[in-house]
Structures are given as C-alpha cells and as structure tokens.
Amino acid sequence: MHTSCYPQRGILLVDDEEAFLRSMSVALERQAGFSHLYRCQDSRQAMSMLATHPIGIVLLDLTMPYLSGEELLSQISAQHPDISVIIISGLNQLETAMDCIRSGAFDYYVKTTEERRLIDGIKRAVQMQQMQAENQALRQRVLSDTLEQPEVFAQVITQNKAMRAIFQYLESISTSLQPVLISGESGVGKEQIAQAIHTLSRSHGPLISVNVAGLDDNVFSDTLFGHRRGAFTGADTARSGMIEQATGGTLFLDEIGDLSPASQVKLLRLIQEGEYYPLGSDRPKRLRARIIAATHQDLEAKLASNDFRNDLYYRLKVHHVEVPPLRQRLDDLPLLLDYFLAEAAKELSKSTPTAPKELYALLSHYHWPGNIRELKALVYDAVSRHKARVLSMDVFRQVIHSESKTLDTSANASDRVYFPSEKPLPTVQEINQLLIDEAMTRAQGNQSLAARLIGLSQPALNKRLKKSAP
Numbered sequence: 006m007h008t009s010c011y012p013q014r015g016i017l018l019v020d021d022e023e024a025f026l027r028s029m030s031v032a033l034e035r036q037a038g039f040s041h042l043y044r045c046q047d048s049r050q051a052m053s054m055l056a057t058h059p060i061g062i063v064l065l066d067l068t069m070p071y072l073s074g075e076e077l078l079s080q081i082s083a084q085h086p087d088i089s090v091i092i093i094s095g096l097n098q099l100e101t102a103m104d105c106i107r108s109g110a111f112d113y114y115v116k117t118t119e120e121r122r123l124i125d126g127i128k129r130a131v132q133m134q135q136m137q138a139e140n141q142a143l144r145q146r147v148l149s150d151t152l153e154q155p156e157v158f159a160q161v162i163t164q165n166k167a168m169r170a171i172f173q174y175l176e177s178i179s180t181s182l183q184p185v186l187i188s189g190e191s192g193v194g195k196e197q198i199a200q201a202i203h204t205l206s207r208s209h210g211p212l213i214s215v216n217v218a219g220l221d222d223n224v225f226s227d228t229l230f231g232h233r234r235g236a237f238t239g240a241d242t243a244r245s246g247m248i249e250q251a252t253g254g255t256l257f258l259d260e261i262g263d264l265s266p267a268s269q270v271k272l273l274r275l276i277q278e279g280e281y282y283p284l285g286s287d288r289p290k291r292l293r294a295r296i297i298a299a300t301h302q303d304l305e306a307k308l309a310s311n312d313f314r315n316d317l318y319y320r321l322k323v324h325h326v327e328v329p330p331l332r333q334r335l336d337d338l339p340l341l342l343d344y345f346l347a348e349a350a351k352e353l354s355k356s357t358p359t360a361p362k363e364l365y366a367l368l369s370h371y372h373w374p375g376n377i378r379e380l381k382a383l384v385y386d387a388v389s390r391h392k393a394r395v396l397s398m399d400v401f402r403q404v405i406h407s408e409s410k411t412l413d414t415s416a417n418a419s420d421r422v423y424f425p426s427e428k429p430l431p432t433v434q435e436i437n438q439l440l441i442d443e444a445m446t447r448a449q450g451n452q453s454l455a456a457r458l459i460g461l462s463q464p465a466l467n468k469r470l471k472k473s474a475p
C-alpha cells in the first residue's frame with residue numbers, strides 16, 4: 006500500500022557534496038520512512054530529472070558549482086510551480102535564504118540544523134502537498150458531480166445530497182495517509198463509512214477494528230501495541246498488537262470519545278512519531294497502517310471540559326466526516342425501508358411485504374434517536390411478525406407513539422405556542438382549525454395519521470373536516 010511509496014511524489018536532493026547526499030538519503034529513509042528519493046550531484050541535471058521523474062519536493066543546496074541554488078530555484082518556480090523547494094543554506098547565507106523564501110521557496114534550513122527538524126519540515130511540505138491535491142480532486146468531483154467508484158458505496162443505501170458529498174470527499178482523500186475522524190450519532194452508519202474509506206484506499210492489508218470504549222490503559226496498550234514474552238506476569242508468549250495486524254491496511258478505532266486520558270497520550274504519540282513500543286520491548290516498530298477513528302460523542306464539548314486532548318483531536322481530524330442523522334435525511338426513508346424489508350424478508354425466508362403508503366408519513370414524523378440501526382431493527386421486528394401481504398403498521402405505531410409521549414411530557418414552557426400580547430387572542434374554534442390544518446399538512450392528507458398527531462379519533466377528525474369544508 007501507500008507505505009511503500011511515501012510520499013506519493015518523490016523527493017529530489019540536489020547538492021554537490023556526495024557525503025551530504027548519502028547521509029541525508031539514509032536519514033530520510035530510516036528516520037522518516039520516505040521512499041523514492043532521487044539524488045543529483047550536478048545542478049545542471051536537476052531540471053531534466055524533474056522533467057522525467059514524478060517529484061514533489063526538492064531539497065536544494067545554495068552553494069553549488071555551475072548553477073547556484075538561487076538560479077535553480079527560479080527555474081523550478083517558473084516551470085514546476087507545484088513543486089515545493091526547501092533551501093539548505095550555510096550560516097553565512099541567511100540573507101540569500103530569505104530572498105529565496107520571497108521568490109517562492111517553501112522553507113529553509115541551515116546545513117548544520119539537526120536532522121530531526123529538517124525531516125519535520127519535509128513532512129510538513131508533504132502534508133501540505135497532500136492537502137492541496139485532495140482539495141483539487143474534491144473541487145473537480147464536486148464540480149462534475151461524479152463518483153469514480155460508486156460500487157464502493159453500494160452497501161450505503163442513500164439518495165441524499167449531503168451523503169453524496171461525503172462520498173465525493175472520501176474519494177478525494179482516498180490516497181492520503183493522514184487519519185480520518187468520523188463523527189455522527191449512534192447508528193448513522195459510521196462503521197460502513199470506515200469500511201468504504203478502507204476499500205477506497207486499495208491497500209493490500211486488512212481493516213482491523215477495535216472498540217476502545219471501556220478499555221483501561223493497560224488493556225488498550227496491550228491490544229494495540231502487543232507485548233513481548235515475559236512483559237508482565239502471565240505473558241507466556243509474545244503477542245502482536247492490532248497495529249501490527251493492520252500492517253498495510255487500516256486500523257479503525259471506534260468510540261474514540263471514550264478513550265482514557267492516559268491512552269489519549271499514547272495514541273497521540275503513535276500518530277506523531279509514527280512508531281510504538283510493544284510492552285516490554287525497547288525496540289520501536291513503525292506504524293504502517295492508516296488510522297480511522299469514530300465517535301458518536303460531541304468531541305468539541307469534550308475539549309471544552311478537558312475530557313479530550315486538543316492536540317489529539319486536531320491530529321485525528323486532518324480529514325473529517327460528519328454523518329448526518331436520519332432525521333436530517335428523511336428523503337432516504339423510502340429507500341431504506343424498502344431495502345430493509347427485502348433484506349429482512351430474505352433472511353427470514355418470507356415473501357417481501359408491501360409497505361402501506363401511510364407508513365412513510367408515520368415514519369417521517371419520528372425523530373429517530375437510534376437512527377438507521379433503529380429503523381432496521383423495527384423493520385426486522387415487523388417483518389418477523391407479519392402474516393398478510395401488506396405490512397402491518399402496529400410495530401411502528403407502538404414505538405413511535407410511546408416515544409412521542411415521552412417527548413410530550415418532557416416538553417417545557419419554552420416549547421409552548423407564543424401569542425403576542427399586543428394582538429387579540431384567537432378563538433378556540435380558530436385554534437382548532439389551525440391545528441387540524443397543520444396536522445393534515447404534516448400527515449400529507451392522511452386522516453388517520455393526522456388524527457393520531459393531535460389526539461383525536463379518525464371519525465372525529467373526519468366529522469370536523471366535513472364541518473369546516475366550504
């Protein structure tokens with residue numbers, strides 16, 4: 006997968022000193038895991054190398070025979086504006102280095118700078134390029150309103166615009182190595198989205214899921230990092246952690262909002278350093294999997310109450326998807342209902358029942374706290390009980406009615422209808438009429454549903470409707 010070609014476009018090192026080229030290549034490979042590095046000792050050949058190799062970043066020495074770093078920079082900026090150039094200068098050349106920044110260089114470092122800082126700088130440039138590429142891809146997809154791989158989303162039943170925009174976004178970040186945070190209420194389909202991200206990445210490794218809710222810090226470390234034999238009492242054999250099992254693939258951390266403070270620090274270090282230590286081992290291992298985290302919790306609120314680390318939050322949400330709740334995509338209801346009816350009937354070896362028209366109207370007035378999981382469970386329950394050709398609405402009525410009652414009793418004074426004091430109050434008759442009109446609109450003309458919405462029997466509503474008819 007991507008670990009074998011990170012970053013996506015290569016890095017060209019241009020320096021006349023053979024020793025520097027060699028030591029820098031080794032450092033970039035070993036310490037940062039960068040692959041496809043190119044070296045150029047003769048600055049006159051740099052432009053032809055750029056023309057023939059897929060290069061995204063150039064590390065450029067300032068003092069070189071034939072063509073100076075400054076001259077080369079101006080040629081690169083003119084012919085390859087998408088390449089980021091990082092200047093390596095001598096201590097006595099800071100003035101020139103600053104000029105280079107003004108002429109478009111991404112950054113500069115003094116040659117004696119610690120390698121670690123230089124590597125961090127290159128990583129920043131890589132990250133910036135990835136984001137630019139994703140932005141561009143996303144813009145193109147949104148403008149053309151197309152999906153490149155619609156089959157990846159076949160299991161996510163939807164016709165909703167916001168969901169389609171999410172699919173386009175996911176396609177545009179499919180090759181990124183950065184973490185993805187998926188948020189959204191319980192049951193909205195976050196795990197399905199994680200699966201789609203994994204499939205899109207075309208990685209050769211597996212998708213490994215870990216639910217981190219309720220794991221104490223020791224279990225968390227052991228589960229993720231694994232241990233060496235004898236690391237603690239009872240560790241009779243070595244065990245590889247989930248990170249290792251996810252090598253070349255995706256590590257999906259579900260319920261990330263419930264992670265303990267100590268485990269948050271460990272996860273942050275893993276993402277920042279790109280390496281970890283199995284318990285009892287002093288030899289680090291490299292993280293070679295993409296991280297996806299999901300939560301149904303409001304992480305911003307958890308930041309405010311200091312229950313979730315700021316730095317971890319921003320590391321996790323380099324890419325972020327907020328899956329909307331079902332109540333905000335009611336246009337999906339008919340599709341989902343039909344899909345689950347067919348699925349349930351097949352699993353229960355029954356013929357697929359027909360949903361009565363009123364059912365859509367009834368369901369669209371419910372607020373779906375358990376989202377799609379709740380709808381699926383209700384449909385399965387209804388299908389398992391049903392006997393006739395047309396599906397009975399009883400199961401749905403019972404749940405929706407009892408939920409509505411709970412809501413009614415919890416309504417407070419601020420939910421009441423407001424009558425402006427400067428205007429005369431309407432009569433009881435006028436209020437009744439308004440209520441009936443509103444119920445009929447919400448029930449899309451269905452009298453029995455409208456009657457239930459305002460606590461009347463259907464014959465009683467029918468009588469009043471006839472009375473008020475012109």
Ligand SMILES: Nc1ncnc2c1ncn2[C@@H]1O[C@H](COP(=O)(O)OP(=O)(O)OP(=O)(O)O)[C@@H](O)[C@H]1O
Pocket residue numbers: 160161162163189190191192193194195196197198259300301377378381
């Ligand atoms: N758009 C959809 N089409 C078909 N099935 C869906 C859709 N969204 C969710 N489901 C189904 O609903 C159930 C819940 O989905 P999932 O487990 O992905 O939700 P979740 O957001 O991860 O929930 P939680 O926060 O509780 O972990 C699963 O059975 C899933 O297959």
